[in-house]
Amino acid sequence: MRVGLDIGxxxxxxxxxxxxxxxxxSLRLASGFGDLAVLTNAxxxxxxxxxxxxxxxxxxxxxxxxxxxxxxxxxxxxxxLGFDDVDFGHDLSALTGVPVSVENDVNAAALGAYHLMGLxxxxxxxxxxxxxxxxxxxxxxxxxxxxxxxxxxxHIPIDPSGFVCPCGQRGCLxxxxxxxxxxxxxxxxxxxxxxxxxxxxxxxxxEARRIRTALxxxxxxxxxxxxxxxxxxxxxxxxxxxxxxxxxLECVRDVLDDWAAQSEFLASLxxxxxxxxxxxxxxxxxxxxxxxxxxxxxxxx
Amino acid sequence: MRVGLDIGxxxxxxxxxxxxxxxxxSLRLASGFGDLAVLTNAxxxxxxxxxxxxxxxxxxxxxxxxxxxxxxxxxxxxxxLGFDDVDFGHDLSALTGVPVSVENDVNAAALGAYHLMGLxxxxxxxxxxxxxxxxxxxxxxxxxxxxxxxxxxxHIPIDPSGFVCPCGQRGCLxxxxxxxxxxxxxxxxxxxxxxxxxxxxxxxxxEARRIRTALxxxxxxxxxxxxxxxxxxxxxxxxxxxxxxxxxLECVRDVLDDWAAQSEFLASLxxxxxxxxxxxxxxxxxxxxxxxxxxxxxxxx
Numbered sequence: 389m390r391v392g393l394d395i396g397x398x399x400x401x402x403x404x405x406x407x408x409x410x411x412x413x414s415l416r417l418a419s420g421f422g423d424l425a426v427l428t429n430a431x432x433x434x435x436x437x438x439x440x441x442x443x444x445x446x447x448x449x450x451x452x453x454x455x456x457x458x459x460x461x462x463x464x465x466x467x468x469l470g471f472d473d474v475d476f477g478h479d480l481s482a483l484t485g486v487p488v489s490v491e492n493d494v495n496a497a498a499l500g501a502y503h504l505m506g507l508x509x510x511x512x513x514x515x516x517x518x519x520x521x522x523x524x525x526x527x528x529x530x531x532x533x534x535x536x537x538x539x540x541x542x543h544i545p546i547d548p549s550g551f552v553c554p555c556g557q558r559g560c561l562x563x564x565x566x567x568x569x570x571x572x573x574x575x576x577x578x579x580x581x582x583x584x585x586x587x588x589x590x591x592x593x594x595e596a597r598r599i600r601t602a603l604x605x606x607x608x609x610x611x612x613x614x615x616x617x618x619x620x621x622x623x624x625x626x627x628x629x630x631x632x633x634x635x636x637l638e639c640v641r642d643v644l645d646d647w648a649a650q651s652e653f654l655a656s657l658x659x660x661x662x663x664x665x666x667x668x669x670x671x672x673x674x675x676x677x678x679x680x681x682x683x684x685x686x687x688x689x
Numbered sequence: 690m691r692v693g694l695d696i697g698x699x700x701x702x703x704x705x706x707x708x709x710x711x712x713x714x715s716l717r718l719a720s721g722f723g724d725l726a727v728l729t730n731a732x733x734x735x736x737x738x739x740x741x742x743x744x745x746x747x748x749x750x751x752x753x754x755x756x757x758x759x760x761x762x763x764x765x766x767x768x769x770l771g772f773d774d775v776d777f778g779h780d781l782s783a784l785t786g787v788p789v790s791v792e793n794d795v796n797a798a799a800l801g802a803y804h805l806m807g808l809x810x811x812x813x814x815x816x817x818x819x820x821x822x823x824x825x826x827x828x829x830x831x832x833x834x835x836x837x838x839x840x841x842x843x844h845i846p847i848d849p850s851g852f853v854c855p856c857g858q859r860g861c862l863x864x865x866x867x868x869x870x871x872x873x874x875x876x877x878x879x880x881x882x883x884x885x886x887x888x889x890x891x892x893x894x895x896e897a898r899r900i901r902t903a904l905x906x907x908x909x910x911x912x913x914x915x916x917x918x919x920x921x922x923x924x925x926x927x928x929x930x931x932x933x934x935x936x937x938l939e940c941v942r943d944v945l946d947d948w949a950a951q952s953e954f955l956a957s958l959x960x961x962x963x964x965x966x967x968x969x970x971x972x973x974x975x976x977x978x979x980x981x982x983x984x985x986x987x988x989x990x
Contacts, residue, residue, distance in 0.1 A: 510834065531919075533811065541917050543955075547849055556953060621990075654856070689920075
């Protein structure tokens, strides 16, 4: 049995999987703030999973937002968790006596989505959260790239006269197609800003419609880049914005259909058919993290 | 022993390699025009290689410009060779009695460059010919993608107000960073238009300088896309424009250095250090084609 933890800014999702990768037990705890709190809560989640299943774990995998070095388990810039530079993998392994793999949460989610959605062929998981980034699964295995920046497509510029991005470039995908892009252009006190934006656009607000169209165009451009560069068969759209649901997918498909009408070449790529939404309620990052313990889950660079 | 043919618009490069992939014999013939002429000349090249080496071949690989279906060996739109839809692999295999793999020439060159240049880690071969396209090698193996469009980055738009591309989109990389981009913007009777453009830019012609800067910016944008999406360790720049030599590399590095000065994030990617020119005189497409016969040379999608 293997276990995976999806450690987010507010909660830890913990899942135990059997040898076939099927989830057999899961639970959720608050993640806490600061490295000691997060480590303690992670260890607590593991202890409870062990009690619930009655089994020890062969391996622990962790998906975590931040700059992760999977070779050492070191985590930097985990801003939402309140720590900057922690040997998280080492520390959690010392606490539990079990080998720990650490991965950034988007890569873990890509691996989990591939397995839980029963996908075939190469897959990109496009995470539309505060930022925009993708995880890539080739030959059923996670592709991290030479230096772990594979899928960082949020910082590909597509418009020289676009918005300035915090990364220092201009016109990055992330400046129009992410939670931060919505927050900057459509400030709202609503609990779900993307849903609020879509509702205002549906109600006819011209500025909301403009921002929504730009968002859909950015997502469509991300899909085009993923297909023309890596030629993934499917792009799974997940992350906070994916909770908008089918209306998001429709807007993106509208853009892709418009493009296909103007370009036979693009039409031949079947982009509208290649995208799908991450279904609600799947613990993709936790299950993907659990799978990291299997050596065959990662494609070596 | 395996053999590879790089079938171009004017010549066939034929190379025999030993079991370690080292080239042991090579020759060059005119390719001819039309499917029968090309097939006859390909068979002639193979017969001469067999005579020269005194060995039969275990496999034949073919790199060819056109739309290739590697699973069937069918070739479409081989405009420069004067045929549109030919079961080239099947026909050549019937002629020779040896199994034939067919691949587009850029993918074949990527595999050949990886081996002949002794590269390590994931590699993209960026071909700057009439068009712009890349071949990608991961884990030492050719990555074709789900439907064989991996690396078709020439048709990623980077400027909504850019030139209209023959593909129907606007602002594609290929409209500023390719031989066709130079031909359209800097028409010349010179035998080597790219060299003529660089000479005019060096002599201070403002229009030539503008076109050269746009070219370098397009190549730099291609490198950024390849690294942020696939995270290749190296990008090898080949194709007709690469004969400009070190001045081309310098111009691209100048753009990448400018970008790095404006963005810490980009600076952290070390893009200027990741690019290199294909050395002159390497038969990368022919050697790569020969390697296609080895099952371990291709990463299955």
